[in-house]
Amino acid sequence: MYPANFRYSKEHEWVNVDGNVATVGITEHAQKQLGDIVFIELPGLGAKLEAGKECGTVESVKAVSEIYSPVSGEVTEVNTALNETPEWINQDPHGKAWMFKVALSAPLWDELLSAEQYEAYLREEEGH
16 A cells, blocks of 8 residues: 555655655555545745654644655655645545655655555554
């Protein structure tokens, strides 16, 4: 269910690194917990992000949840299509619903998990 080439945070964001650019989104688990997504607030172009720090919000019919950057660097691209079609996050969280891209200013955060580690973390979180 979780792409093996991605890395995952315990706050339920995913990262896909290509060279020096990291693409970030929220996981399948996160969108399921939130329910129907109705609004998203993403960091702006050029924003300087720090791994583990809040950088946006996702609003669903159930709740508002923070987005934490899983990497450090500068935002180079934002998926502005999500402003008009936030439901993509529910439909394809690991694909077309990527949220932003970051030019990495530091190595990947040590806290990031492999797909296997993330799935084990979810089982542990759910008490299984």
